[in-house]
Amino acid sequence: MKPVRLAILGLGTVGGGALKLLQENAAEIKRRTGREIQITHVGTRRPRPDLQLEGIKQSSDLMEIVRQPDVDVVVEVMGGIHPAYEVIMEAIKHGKQVVTANKALLAEHGNELFKAAEDNAVQIAYEAAVAGGIPIIKVIREGLAANHIEWLAGIINGTGNFILTEMREKGRAFDDVLKEAQELGYAEADPTFDVEGIDAAHKLTILASCAFGIPLQFDKVYTEGISKITAQDVKYAEELGFRIKHLGIARRAEKGIELRVHPTLIPAEELIANVNGVKNAVLVQANAVGPTLYYGAGAGAGPTASAVVADVIDIVRDISYTEDGAGTIPQLAFEALTNVPILSREEMTTGYYIRLNAEDQTGVLADVTSILSRSGISIDAIMQQSRLRDLIPIVILTDPIVESKMDEALAQIQALPAIRGEIVRIRLESLDS
Amino acid sequence: MKPVRLAILGLGTVGGGALKLLQENAAEIKRRTGREIQITHVGTRRPRPDLQLEGIKQSSDLMEIVRQPDVDVVVEVMGGIHPAYEVIMEAIKHGKQVVTANKALLAEHGNELFKAAEDNAVQIAYEAAVAGGIPIIKVIREGLAANHIEWLAGIINGTGNFILTEMREKGRAFDDVLKEAQELGYAEADPTFDVEGIDAAHKLTILASCAFGIPLQFDKVYTEGISKITAQDVKYAEELGFRIKHLGIARRAEKGIELRVHPTLIPAEELIANVNGVKNAVLVQANAVGPTLYYGAGAGAGPTASAVVADVIDIVRDISYTEDGAGTIPQLAFEALTNVPILSREEMTTGYYIRLNAEDQTGVLADVTSILSRSGISIDAIMQQSRLRDLIPIVILTDPIVESKMDEALAQIQALPAIRGEIVRIRLESLDS
Numbered sequence: 001m002k003p004v005r006l007a008i009l010g011l012g013t014v015g016g017g018a019l020k021l022l023q024e025n026a027a028e029i030k031r032r033t034g035r036e037i038q039i040t041h042v043g044t045r046r047p048r049p050d051l052q053l054e055g056i057k058q059s060s061d062l063m064e065i066v067r068q069p070d071v072d073v074v075v076e077v078m079g080g081i082h083p084a085y086e087v088i089m090e091a092i093k094h095g096k097q098v099v100t101a102n103k104a105l106l107a108e109h110g111n112e113l114f115k116a117a118e119d120n121a122v123q124i125a126y127e128a129a130v131a132g133g134i135p136i137i138k139v140i141r142e143g144l145a146a147n148h149i150e151w152l153a154g155i156i157n158g159t160g161n162f163i164l165t166e167m168r169e170k171g172r173a174f175d176d177v178l179k180e181a182q183e184l185g186y187a188e189a190d191p192t193f194d195v196e197g198i199d200a201a202h203k204l205t206i207l208a209s210c211a212f213g214i215p216l217q218f219d220k221v222y223t224e225g226i227s228k229i230t231a232q233d234v235k236y237a238e239e240l241g242f243r244i245k246h247l248g249i250a251r252r253a254e255k256g257i258e259l260r261v262h263p264t265l266i267p268a269e270e271l272i273a274n275v276n277g278v279k280n281a282v283l284v285q286a287n288a289v290g291p292t293l294y295y296g297a298g299a300g301a302g303p304t305a306s307a308v309v310a311d312v313i314d315i316v317r318d319i320s321y322t323e324d325g326a327g328t329i330p331q332l333a334f335e336a337l338t339n340v341p342i343l344s345r346e347e348m349t350t351g352y353y354i355r356l357n358a359e360d361q362t363g364v365l366a367d368v369t370s371i372l373s374r375s376g377i378s379i380d381a382i383m384q385q386s387r388l389r390d391l392i393p394i395v396i397l398t399d400p401i402v403e404s405k406m407d408e409a410l411a412q413i414q415a416l417p418a419i420r421g422e423i424v425r426i427r428l429e430s431l432d433s
Numbered sequence: 434m435k436p437v438r439l440a441i442l443g444l445g446t447v448g449g450g451a452l453k454l455l456q457e458n459a460a461e462i463k464r465r466t467g468r469e470i471q472i473t474h475v476g477t478r479r480p481r482p483d484l485q486l487e488g489i490k491q492s493s494d495l496m497e498i499v500r501q502p503d504v505d506v507v508v509e510v511m512g513g514i515h516p517a518y519e520v521i522m523e524a525i526k527h528g529k530q531v532v533t534a535n536k537a538l539l540a541e542h543g544n545e546l547f548k549a550a551e552d553n554a555v556q557i558a559y560e561a562a563v564a565g566g567i568p569i570i571k572v573i574r575e576g577l578a579a580n581h582i583e584w585l586a587g588i589i590n591g592t593g594n595f596i597l598t599e600m601r602e603k604g605r606a607f608d609d610v611l612k613e614a615q616e617l618g619y620a621e622a623d624p625t626f627d628v629e630g631i632d633a634a635h636k637l638t639i640l641a642s643c644a645f646g647i648p649l650q651f652d653k654v655y656t657e658g659i660s661k662i663t664a665q666d667v668k669y670a671e672e673l674g675f676r677i678k679h680l681g682i683a684r685r686a687e688k689g690i691e692l693r694v695h696p697t698l699i700p701a702e703e704l705i706a707n708v709n710g711v712k713n714a715v716l717v718q719a720n721a722v723g724p725t726l727y728y729g730a731g732a733g734a735g736p737t738a739s740a741v742v743a744d745v746i747d748i749v750r751d752i753s754y755t756e757d758g759a760g761t762i763p764q765l766a767f768e769a770l771t772n773v774p775i776l777s778r779e780e781m782t783t784g785y786y787i788r789l790n791a792e793d794q795t796g797v798l799a800d801v802t803s804i805l806s807r808s809g810i811s812i813d814a815i816m817q818q819s820r821l822r823d824l825i826p827i828v829i830l831t832d833p834i835v836e837s838k839m840d841e842a843l844a845q846i847q848a849l850p851a852i853r854g855e856i857v858r859i860r861l862e863s864l865d866s
Contacts (some may be wrong), residue, residue, distance in 0.1 A: 017721075021579055021721050022579075024720075025580065025581055025720070025721070029579060032578050044818060046492060055447040070828065071831065087748055095758070097758070098440055108662045110765075114765065117633050117764065118759065122758050122759065122845050123758070123764065124698065132722075133722030133725060134452060135572055135577065138572070140766060141763075141766040142568070142571060142762060143560075143568025143743055144739065144743065145462070145465050145742075145743050145746045146454055146455075146739050146741075147739055148461050153864060200488050209765045209766070209770070210765055212771075213770050214773055215765075215770050216765075217775055220775040222778045228857075230857075233786070233857060233859060235817065236816065236826075236861075237786060238815060239783070240786075240828070241865060247862070249862070252741040252773075253782060256773055257773050258774045258775075258776050258781045258782075260781060262859070264859070264862050265784075265830075265859055265861040265862070267863060267864065271704060272864070274704060286739070288458070288739040289565075289566030289567075289735060289740075290729065291729065291730075291731050292567055292728060292730075292834055293726075294726075294727055294728075295726040296722060296726065297723050297724075302721045302722060302723060303721065303723060305721055306577065306579050306719070306722035308579075309579030310575065310576055310577065310578050311720070313578045313579060314575060314805060319758065325530070325555050325556070326550075326551065326555060326556060327556040327747075329555060329574055330752065331547045331551070331556065332642045332649075333642070333646060334642070334646030337646050338646055339649055340690050342647075342650055342689060342787050343686060343689045343691050348693060349653065349686060350689075350697075353666070353675070354669060355665075355666060381673060383672065383673060385669065397673060397698075421581065424661075426666060426677065426695075427693075427695050427697050427698070429699055430700060431700065431705070431716065431724075
C-alpha cells in the first residue's frame with residue numbers, strides 16, 4: 001500500500017513533538033499500522049534547525065499546503081482560532097482528513113467544522129484537544145459506547161491543579177504559587193485562560209458532546225476560576241475530609257444538562273482527589289460499567305503528540321480498510337508479532353522487601369549486610385522491629401537486582417546460625433517513569 | 434441498513450448482563466451506531482425466566498447456533514476452555530465475527546484462534562477478557578498506538594485486591610478475609626485461580642501481547658499468589674511508606690521481556706497504591722505519553738457487559754463501513770445529536786461549603802441555621818473555627834440543593850448584622866455513583 005502523506009501545520013511544542021514522535025517511533029508505528037506514514041509538508045514561519053526536516057517541503061503558506069495533492073491528512077497544531085479555522089475549512093473542502101489539538105477552535109466553532117467535514121465525507125480527529133495524552137475521547141466515543149453516561153468530572157487543566165496542589169501541600173497562597181507556576185513555565189504570562197477556567201470549559205464542552213450526544217455549546221458552560229480560593233478554605237476543607245479541585249463537570253439532571261467548571265470540594269479518599277501536580281484525570285459515571293477513571297499528563301510535547309499521532313494512526317487504519325471483514329485494527333495490536341525472549345524468574349530484575357527473624361546475637365546484621373554487599377545488592381532501608389517471641393524481625397529494602405543474585409544471597413543468609421524460620425521476600429517496584 | 438444479528442452463547446452473569454444491557458440501552462446504542470442490533474439466538478441449557486427472551490430462538494446446541502445464517506456476530510460468554518474453543522472455531526469457519534470475555538481461552542489458545550480468524554477474515558474482539566469494564570485493550574491497541582510501551586503494571590484481579598485491602602485497613606489475616614470474600618461472593622469456593630494469580634496471569638498474557646506485539650505465552654508468566662502474605666508484612670510495609678498489591682507486570686528489559694504476577698510493595702503515594710477493594714487499575718508507562726492509569730470495576734455483570742457490548746458496537750460500526758472517507762465513528766460519538774436544554778447556574782444542583790465570619794454574638798448560629806432550614810437546605814456538618822482577628826469563622830457543609838435556593842439563603846445570611854465580610858461559597862460533590 002502507498003504511504004499515507006501528512007502535512008503538519010505549526011512546528012511549535014506540539015507540532016515539533018508530533019514530528020519527532022513519528023520519526024522516532026516510525027518502526028513500531030509501522031508494525032502497528034502495516035503502512036508507512038510520510039510527512040510531505042510542514043507549515044511554519046520560523047525555521048526549526050533542531051528538527052530533522054530533510055525531504056519535507058516547508059512553507060508558511062498554509063492555505064496552499066492543504067490544497068496539495070501529496071497530502072492525505074492535515075495535522076493542525078498551530079492553535080488559535082484564526083487562521084486555523086479557515087485553513088481547516090480549506091483542507092476539508094479539498095477532501096483532506098484533519099487531525100487537530102485545537103480545543104478552543106472546536107469548542108467555539110466545532111459545530112460548523114464537523115458539518116463541513118460531514119458534507120465532504122472526511123473526519124476531524126481531536127483526541128489531543130482534551131486531557132493531552134489520556135485517550136479520553138476514544139474511551140467515551142468507543143470504549144464506553146454501550147453505556148448511558150450519567151455524569152463526568154475532570155481535572156482537565158494542569159496549571160490549576162498544580163496551583164491547588166501546592167496550596168494544599170504547603171499552605172501557600174494562590175498568588176504566590178501562580179508566580180512560581182509562571183516561572184516554571186506551567187502558567188502563561190496571562191494566566192486567565194487557565195486559572196479562570198476558560199481552557200477547562202473548552203475541554204468540558206467537547207467531553208459533554210461526546211458523552212451525551214449534544215451540540216457543542218461553549219457559551220452555556222458556567223465557569224468559575226480558582227483565583228479566589230484561599231489557603232484558609234483549603235485548610236478547613238482538609239480538616240473536614242475534603243480536597244478542593246478545579247473540576248469540569250457535565251451531568252444529566254432531571255430538567256436538562258449541567259455544564260460547569262468551578263472549584264469543588266470532593267472527599268479526600270476519592271482517587272481523583274489524589275491526582276496531584278500538573279496531572280489530569282477524568283472520572284466517568286456510566287450506567288453499566290459504573291465509575292471509571294482515566295489519568296495521565298494533560299499537556300506537554302510528548303503527551304499531546306501521543307494523542308495527535310494516535311489520531312493519525314486511526315485514520316491510517318481507517319483508510320486502509322478492506323471489506324474482508326477482518327476489521328482495521330490488528331488482533332494483538334500489531335500487524336506482525338515478534339518473538340522477543342521471555343525472561344525466566346532468575347533473569348528478572350526487581351527491588352526486594354526482605355524480612356528475617358534473628359536471634360538477638362551480636363554480629364548478625366553485619367553478617368547479613370556483608371552477604372548482600374558481596375552479591376552486589378544495595379540496601380535502601382533497614383528497619384529493626386521490636387522483639388517478637390524471642391526473635392528480632394529485621395526488614396531490609398533493596399535496590400533492584402537480578403533475581404538470581406538475590407537467590408544466592410538469601411541462601412547464604414538462610415544458612416546463618418542466628419537466622420530462625422524462613423526468610424520472607426516480597427518484590428518491590430518504585431513504578432518510576 | 435439491515436440489523437446486525439447476534440447469538441449470545443451462555444446466559445450466566447455476563448451473558449444475562451449483556452442481553453439486558455443491549456435491551457435497556459437499545460435506543461442510546463442505536464443513536465451511537467445508526468444501526469439496529471438484534472439478538473436472534475441465545476445458547477443456554479438453563480431457562481432464565483427473569484430475562485426478556487421473546488422472539489429470540491433458544492437452544493442448547495451451540496455448534497448448531499453458530500452455523501445459522503441469521504447470525505452475524507457470536508458472543509461467547511460461557512467461559513471455560515471446552516466447548517468454548519470448538520464453538521468459536523466453528524463460528525470462525527462460518528465467517529461469523531466473534532466477541533468473547535474468555536481470558537483463559539485466549540491466554541492459552543489465542544494464538545490458534547487468532548490465526549483461524551485471520552485465515553477466515555473475521556475478528557475476535559476481547560475487551561471484556563481483561564479488567565472488566567475498563568477499556569484497556571482499546572487504550573493499548575489504539576489510544577497509545579503512537580507509543581513505544583515500556584512497561585505496564587496492573588491490579589487485574591479484584592478478589593486479591595479486596596483481600597489485601599482488608600488486610601491492610603483492618604490488620605486482618607489472609608485466611609480470615611478469604612473466608613469473608615467467599616461469603617460475599619467475591620471469591621469462588623476454590624479460590625486458587627484468584628489468590629494464586631492464575632487469573633491475573635491470563636490477563637497479563639493478553640495485555641503484554643497487545644503492548645509489545647508478541648505471541649500469547651501464558652506458560653512463560655512467572656506467577657506467585659498472595660496466600661503467604663501476612664498481616665505482619667503488610668504492617669511493616671506500611672511503616673516504610675509502601676503498600677502491598679498483587680500486580681501483573683510486563684516489562685521490556687535489556688535481554689527480553691519480564692512477565693510476572695506477584696505481591697509487590699509499591700510507594701503508598703502512587704495512585705495505583707490507592708486502588709482499593711474489588712476495583713482494578715492498569716498503569717502503563719509509554720515513551721511519548723509517560724505514565725497513564727486506567728481504573729474501574731474489573732468484574733460483575735454490568736461492567737463485563739459494558740465491555741462485551743462495546744466490542745459488539747465496534748464490530749457493527751466496522752461492518753457498516755462505507756468507503757466515503759468519513760470513518761466509522763460519529764464525530765461527536767452519536768450519529769444524531771439531540772438538543773437537551775443546558776441548565777443555567779441557578780438551575781444547577783450541588784452541595785456547598787459555606788464559610789462566614791461572625792461577630793461573637795449569641796444567636797448568630799441559630800439565625801443562620803434557621804434561614805438555611807427555611808430555604809429547604811439541609812446541613813451536613815458545621816465547624817466553628819478558632820477566633821481570627823476578632824471574628825469567628827463558621828464553616829457549614831450542606832446537602833445538594835438547587836443553586837437559586839442557595840442564592841436566596843445566602844443573601845439573607847449576608848444581611849444579618851452579625852456577619853462580617855463576604856460569605857465564601859465553594860461547591861461540593863460527593864461523586865457518589
